[in-house]
Amino acid sequence: MYKSENELRKAIEQVFADCGWFTQKIESSGINTGIPDLFINKNGLSVWLELKLEKCKGPSQGTSIKVNWRPGQQDWHKLYFLSNPIVPVLTVIQYLDCIIIVKGTKLYKGRTVTAKEYDR
Numbered sequence: 587m588y589k590s591e592n593e594l595r596k597a598i599e600q601v602f603a604d605c606g607w608f609t610q611k612i613e614s615s616g617i618n619t620g621i622p623d624l625f626i627n628k629n630g631l632s633v634w635l636e637l638k639l640e641k642c643k644g645p646s647q648g649t650s651i652k653v654n655w656r657p658g659q660q661d662w663h664k665l666y667f668l669s670n671p672i673v674p675v676l677t678v679i680q681y682l683d684c685i686i687i688v689k690g691t692k693l694y695k696g697r698t699v700t701a702k703e704y705d706r
Contacts (some may be wrong), residue, residue, distance in 0.1 A: 599624065622636040634690075636659060638653065644684035650698050674689065675690035688703065
């Protein structure tokens with residue numbers, strides 16, 4: 587388990603870099619709110635990653651989750667997806683016992699993602 591989102595980002599960057607991917611940490615602090623934390627690319631395949639760290643156990647099978655997106659993040663993810671559906675925007679949530687991935691293809695009402703809408 588990582589102690590901070592920054593540690594999680596560094597670990598993900600290292601894994602992808604070791605496999606030959608280009609990784610770029612994004613720092614937008616206040617400008618263009620909603621931009622994901624990390625951009626990765628290899629051989630024309632690109633992915634945006636929004637990283638979240640939860641210091642609790644993950645949900646039980648079949649349980650909905652509430653994602654701690656900051657204001658503007660879901661909007662950015664959806665608008666980007668609508669403008670470029672080929673390049674995914676994924677939210678990666680690290681729990682104590684699992685990792686969950688949510689596709690940024692829509693706005694999740696109340697920030698709630700059903701079990702059918704995420705990958706474990």
